[in-house]
Amino acid sequence: MAKTWHAALLVRVRRLASAARVLAEVEELTAARAEAGGPLHVASLLCAADLAFAGGDVGTAVDLAGRGADRAQRAGLHGFLPDAHTVTVLGALRQGDMSVSAEFADQLRDCALLGRTAHGPSQCAWVAAQLLEVQGGPARAAQLVVGIVTDDRLLLELLTSQPTAAAWLVRATRKLDDEVLARRVVSKSRALAVRNPGLRSVGAAATHAAGLLEGDAHEVLAAAASHLDPWAAASAGEDAGKLFAARPAERRCAVEAFESAADGYANAAAPRDARRVVSRLRSLGVRRGRYPQYAGQYGVNTGTLTNTEAAVAELVSQGFTNSQVGDRLFISGHTVAFHLKKIFRKMDVASRVELTRAWSRVPSAAPEDAKAS
Incomplete structure (x- = not known):
């Protein structure tokens, strides 16, 4: 062992x-x-x-x-x-x-909370916090986020084991309007990097979190180049792009950072994140090709649905409103309603209830020839 x-x-x-x-x-x-x-x-x-x-x-x-x-x-x-x-x-x-x-x-x-894990509780708490944030926004994850950041043992364990955690915690604490907690994450991350100069992943995570906190796009971009984890590198590229995009004179840098992030997410099998970046590029006037596919319940009975329609159908079947679906797919609520009308017609259903019932019977395997959205 x-x-x-x-x-x-x-x-x-x-x-x-x-x-x-x-x-x-x-x-x-x-x-x-x-x-x-x-x-x-x-x-x-x-x-x-x-x-x-x-x-x-x-x-x-x-x-x-x-x-x-x-x-x-x-x-x-x-x-x-x-x-x-x-x-x-x-x-x-x-x-x-x-x-x-x-x-x-x-x-x-x-x-x-109960310590029912072989490796330690920090990663369980962090993953649960991410899920809760996706489900109901930052407020739903607040208790876990605060619990992780204020507990030295949990925080250090997480920062050591997950190179994406420091930056995520900075974003999460800022969404809760708690700058003190955000600075605590950066302080602990930097101290960990100083104590472990040979661990490149720890140093990259600290640089990423610090640059994000300080609004230094170039420092975050340096972290993207230093990250060993492919998803972490893409995440840093996206963060750098957002910081550049806030300055009109830096548009070209923003586009380059977002392009790199979109490719990185796609290579790391993260289509949801890639779609988010593609949406940011669109807002800058840059259009890419097909969106990356979502995993989920596409299947033989829904072969006429596009990838976006299948993603909408899946989220609606889980009880999300049009606005909530739009937030998760980075499209407007009106666009969701437009897709929903086409889904009803293609699946021969007349309501969200009927769609949910029909979708529960759809096989989980996505057809190889699924249409582009």
């Missing part, structure tokens, strides 16, 4: 090649001992899921996490379940599949 923990630590600091080598040794031990389904096997599956996720292979990460959760459940190894679920939920958020939110948000929050 010690080798598995070693591999997990290497993943946390984004030394992925070294982590892969150690994990290969663990898999050899597991095979030699015929421990399929045992603690070592489950731990290695979850570590492999973390490794795939850190490398931007979200689909593989979610698949490995699902297999690990299944084996942990069957073996009664319930302490591993929260760690499997964090990968599942982060994968869903990256891929734009909102249907997982209601299922896991409260569960992950409770696991964090």
Whole structure:
């Protein structure tokens, strides 16, 4: 088990090649001992899921996490379940599949509060906070955000293990109008980077958070170049683009940063984030090609729906209003209503209730020839 923990630590600091080598040794031990389904096997599956996720292979990460959760459940190894679920939920958020939110948000929050996790509660709390924010805005996540930032142990554990957490916490605390908490995140992140000068991922995270707090677009852009995590690099590029876009004279820099972020998100299998950046580019007068596809319940019975229509149908079936759907897809409520009329006609339904009932029977696999939106 010690080798598995070693591999997990290497993943946390984004030394992925070294982590892969150690994990290969663990898999050899597991095979030699015929421990399929045992603690070592489950731990290695979850570590492999973390490794795939850190490398931007979200689909593989979610698949490995699902297999690990299944084996942990069957073996009664319930302490591993929260760690499997964090990968599942982060994968869903990256891929734009909102249907997982209601299922896991409260569960992950409770696991964090009660310490029901093999690796520590900070990541469970952070993932739960992200879900709650998506579901109901910053206010719904406020308690968890404040709890993480004001607890030294939780905050340092999270900053060490997640290179995207520092910048996210700065954004979250600012949405709560709490500049003191935002500065606390940056202070702790910088101190962690100073104590660990050899950890590039920690330094990049600190630079990203500090530049965001100070409104220094060039510092955030430097963080984008330094991040080892592909999604973190794209996130920094987006943040830099927003800062540049606030200054008319820097439009060209904003466009370049957003273009890089959109490509980075697409390569990191994060279509929801890529769509958001494409929307920002459109506001600057720059149009790109097709939107990245959302994961979700597209299928054989909805082959005539475009990708946007399928995303609208999925969110409406979850009970979101037109305005809420628009916020999540970065389109107007009027555009949502327009798409909804076409969805009703194509699926031969007459109301949101009928759509919800029909959508619940749609297979989860997206057709390969789904139309562009």
